Amino acid sequence: MKNTVFKNLLVPILATALILAxxxxxxxxxxxxxxxxxxxxxxxxxxxxxxxxxxxxxxxINEKGGVNGKKIKYTWFDYGYRIPEAITKYKLLKxxxxxxIMGWGTGDTEALSPTVNKDQIPYVSASYSAHLTNPKKSRYxxxxxxxxxxxxxxxxxxxxDKKWPKHPDYGKRxxxxxxxxxxxxxxxxxxxxxxxxxxxxxxxxxxPDQDVSLxxxxxxxxxxxxxxxxxxxxxxxxxxxxxxxxxxxxYALGLGADWIVNNWGFDENLPRLAGEAAEGxxxxxxxxxxxxxxxxxxxxxxxxxxxxxxxxxxxRLIRTVQAWGDALIVWEALKRADKAGDLSGxxxxxxxxxxxxxxxxxxxxxxxxxxxSDHRPTTGCLxxxxxxxxxxxxxxxxxxxxxxxxxxxxxLGW
Amino acid sequence: MSSVWLPCGKYHQDYAHDQGWWxxxxxxxxxxxxxxxxxxxxxxxxxxxxxGVGTMVGYTAMGALGVQLLIGYTGLIxxxxxxxxxxxxxxxxxxxxxxxxxxxxxxxxxAYPISIMAAGIVAGLWSxxxxxxxxxxxxxxxxxxxxxxxxxxxxxxxxxxxxxIGGRGQAFSLPPGTIKIxxxxxxxxxxxYYVMAVLLTLVVIVMANLLRSRVGRAWVAIRDNxxxxxxxxxxxxxxxxxxxxxAGFIGGVxxxxxxxxxxxxxxxxxPWFWSLWLVGVxxxxxxxxxxxxxxxxxxxxxxxxxxxLGVIPLAEYYPKLLIDFAYVKxxxxxxxxxxxxxxxxxxxxxxxxxxKNYFNLWPFSY
Numbered sequence: 001m002k003n004t005v006f007k008n009l010l011v012p013i014l015a016t017a018l019i020l021a022x023x024x025x026x027x028x029x030x031x032x033x034x035x036x037x038x039x040x041x042x043x044x045x046x047x048x049x050x051x052x053x054x055x056x057x058x059x060x061i062n063e064k065g066g067v068n069g070k071k072i073k074y075t076w077f078d079y080g081y082r083i084p085e086a087i088t089k090y091k092l093l094k095x096x097x098x099x100x101i102m103g104w105g106t107g108d109t110e111a112l113s114p115t116v117n118k119d120q121i122p123y124v125s126a127s128y129s130a131h132l133t134n135p136k137k138s139r140y141x142x143x144x145x146x147x148x149x150x151x152x153x154x155x156x157x158x159x160x161d162k163k164w165p166k167h168p169d170y171g172k173r174x175x176x177x178x179x180x181x182x183x184x185x186x187x188x189x190x191x192x193x194x195x196x197x198x199x200x201x202x203x204x205x206x207x208p209d210q211d212v213s214l215x216x217x218x219x220x221x222x223x224x225x226x227x228x229x230x231x232x233x234x235x236x237x238x239x240x241x242x243x244x245x246x247x248x249x250x251y252a253l254g255l256g257a258d259w260i261v262n263n264w265g266f267d268e269n270l271p272r273l274a275g276e277a278a279e280g281x282x283x284x285x286x287x288x289x290x291x292x293x294x295x296x297x298x299x300x301x302x303x304x305x306x307x308x309x310x311x312x313x314x315x316r317l318i319r320t321v322q323a324w325g326d327a328l329i330v331w332e333a334l335k336r337a338d339k340a341g342d343l344s345g346x347x348x349x350x351x352x353x354x355x356x357x358x359x360x361x362x363x364x365x366x367x368x369x370x371x372x373s374d375h376r377p378t379t380g381c382l383x384x385x386x387x388x389x390x391x392x393x394x395x396x397x398x399x400x401x402x403x404x405x406x407x408x409x410x411x412l413g414w
Numbered sequence: 415m416s417s418v419w420l421p422c423g424k425y426h427q428d429y430a431h432d433q434g435w436w437x438x439x440x441x442x443x444x445x446x447x448x449x450x451x452x453x454x455x456x457x458x459x460x461x462x463x464x465x466g467v468g469t470m471v472g473y474t475a476m477g478a479l480g481v482q483l484l485i486g487y488t489g490l491i492x493x494x495x496x497x498x499x500x501x502x503x504x505x506x507x508x509x510x511x512x513x514x515x516x517x518x519x520x521x522x523x524x525a526y527p528i529s530i531m532a533a534g535i536v537a538g539l540w541s542x543x544x545x546x547x548x549x550x551x552x553x554x555x556x557x558x559x560x561x562x563x564x565x566x567x568x569x570x571x572x573x574x575x576x577x578x579i580g581g582r583g584q585a586f587s588l589p590p591g592t593i594k595i596x597x598x599x600x601x602x603x604x605x606x607y608y609v610m611a612v613l614l615t616l617v618v619i620v621m622a623n624l625l626r627s628r629v630g631r632a633w634v635a636i637r638d639n640x641x642x643x644x645x646x647x648x649x650x651x652x653x654x655x656x657x658x659x660x661a662g663f664i665g666g667v668x669x670x671x672x673x674x675x676x677x678x679x680x681x682x683x684x685p686w687f688w689s690l691w692l693v694g695v696x697x698x699x700x701x702x703x704x705x706x707x708x709x710x711x712x713x714x715x716x717x718x719x720x721x722x723l724g725v726i727p728l729a730e731y732y733p734k735l736l737i738d739f740a741y742v743k744x745x746x747x748x749x750x751x752x753x754x755x756x757x758x759x760x761x762x763x764x765x766x767x768x769x770k771n772y773f774n775l776w777p778f779s780y
Contacts (some may be wrong), residue, residue: 040740091462
């Protein structure tokens with residue numbers, strides 16, 4: 001009996017495993033790219049769409065011949081937003097020979113940054129933390145979008161430029177500003193120092209911070225605390241789910257403040273979740289929203305339809321486009337490094353990424369530039385507002401143009 | 415009774431022999447082989463990735479040993495041990511990054527070793543603070559007070575105050591080359607592994623010695639029946655607090671080690687789930703046994719990694735396997751605990767004991 005079970009089950013399983021293992025070897029010449037994504041954890045409300053978009057982007061890149069004819073083999077894992085898990089996954093991807101790794105959260109990206117630098121593996125993540133933009137400290141960390149600090153400064157500046165002059169108290173007193181974010185999360189807290197600095201620069205009165213969890217569904221106590229301070233504008237640095245819960249509560253309790261939101265909290269789901277409360281909410285947009293008419297958007301939409309026809313188009317988010325943004329800069333860097341004949345980590349960085357000057361990904365993002373001394377991809381950020389049922393441009397703030405001295409000397413890396 | 419089977423005709427002749435660690439040449443040989451594997455075989459022969467997995471096992475084991483001491487040996491159920499690991503990690507990081515050491519301490523690479531000791535002591539004292547309710551309550555109520563330790567320490571004190579030190583948001587990042595022990599900069603997978611192996615060995619030695627001393631006997635007496643223990647003249651409050659101190663100390667050392675592994679720190683590294691995970695580790699490994707905590711860690715870390723490696727070649731054909739692996743991992747954790755509680759409630763340590771007995775008694779089954 002035991003023998004039959006052995007023959008019937010174990011032998012076919014072993015044979016299949018062997019075939020699969022060898023078929024893996026057959027594609028060993030492909031350029032290996034790893035991914036560490038969050039599709040089940042605290043930031044999965046935005047992470048899921050990003051992960052799907054990333055996978056689609058690499059499939060499209062392979063359809064187009066890969067990197068100068070070399071195919072890309074993209075292997076990715078969900079790490080559930082657990083940092084120790086991300087570290088194990090990173091080690092595994094390194095062992096599998098990943099040339100570039102597509103990462104996710106700020107906590108894990110910052111935790112891995114020293115290791116990534118030592119291993120010289122370009123790590124293109126969805127964390128746009130400004131801490132990662134100073135090549136002296138984190139040479140191998142990259143992303144395509146304006147960093148969180150730039151987003152925060154730009155949003156506050158846009159509000160100050162466009163909304164404050166229309167306020168009845170304009171000219172009579174200083175505008176009041178407060179922050180709501182999850183203190184414990186490095187993503188949420190990354191731009192707080194920068195936005196408070198900007199608030200001081202623009203002459204705001206700064207109120208007490210409110211701790212709002214990324215899992216928050218009820219934020220009434222934080223809104224009540226804000227009501228005491230009576231802010232005119234509040235920065236929210238979380239992701240969409242908790243941002244929508246907060247602005248809904250603020251609307252219900254009549255806080256009366258405007259909201260400016262970091263890019264991971266500002267997407268097509270915000271008005272769906274927050275309803276009327278989303279009217280007038282402003283946020284940083286790193287690129288175009290899904291389906292907006294830009295040069296390469298047709299490709300994004302067509303690829304999404306082709307590879308995941310089961311996901312309704314109206315459920316797609318800007319997160320897919322963001323994933324494409326990161327995938328496209330990696331593609332470009334790999335092509336350039338490959339042409340230069342150096343596909344090592346350092347080669348991809350020096351002969352790939354750091355040769356990009358005003359590179360346009362064609363998805364509504366600001367042109368991207370990396371230099372050996374500055375990895376801030378863009379000098380400003382587009383601020384949009386949800387108004388009358390659609391996203392509308394408020395202002396494209398260029399920080400470098402407005403504060404050139406500070407941009408060059410002070411703001412790099414924080 | 416000693417658990418060691420002596421060859422026929424040999425007897426323990428004194429207490430020291432009865433309590434000795436390595437009582438027969440076979441055991442001595444086995445242990446030397448084990449130490450050679452841990453200190454020479456794995457770091458020198460295993461690929462870097464598996465050395466990293468070994469580090470994870472060691473780190474988990476250190477955390478689990480603290481939990482084992484409280485739950486397995488003293489009967490004090492804790493669900494907040496990640497808090498003490500966090501206290502250790504923060505103490506060590508702050509001492510290494512912020513404390514104005516005299517230059518010779520930094521030059522001689524003593525800052526990190528000192529910080530490991532300090533991390534142990536601070537975490538131990540912090541643990542005693544949350545162990546105080548154990549004088550009055552036990553069981554379910556003690557679980558709640560230890561959960562409170564997690565929330566008060568990680569979510570409130572560390573998040574709101576301690577992690578603000580340094581002015582860079584919530585995260586501390588240790589520049590490369592910061593962690594030094596004497597002349598060695600801890601900057602490679604193998605060096606990190608060695609730090610882990612040395613610390614884990616020391617922790618095991620300290621714990622094993624404590625457990626066979628008067629203190630350990632008192633802890634076990636409290637675990638088995640605290641009223642009887644008190645009647646025997648054991649000061650149960652003192653010994654319970656001592657257990658909290660030692661468990662916290664071990665947690666603190668584990669936290670200080672964690673910093674050398676990740677080179678970064680934020681409150682997100684110490685979720686409550688980690689406390690729960692450590693309890694799962696000792697349940698699987700075997701409650702009330704030092705090597706149980708280590709087996710449990712090996713099981714939870716290595717099995718999961720092997721499972722993942724098994725899934726990778728299949729993922730080309732069934733991509734969902736890889737994508738949903740985090741679910742599988744969480745599910746396996748729950749399933750493993752259920753399966754062990756039902757089929758092997760004494761954990762892997764008991765199974766190991768049975769295997770040893772089988773060979774000791776062979777060819778007679780009993």
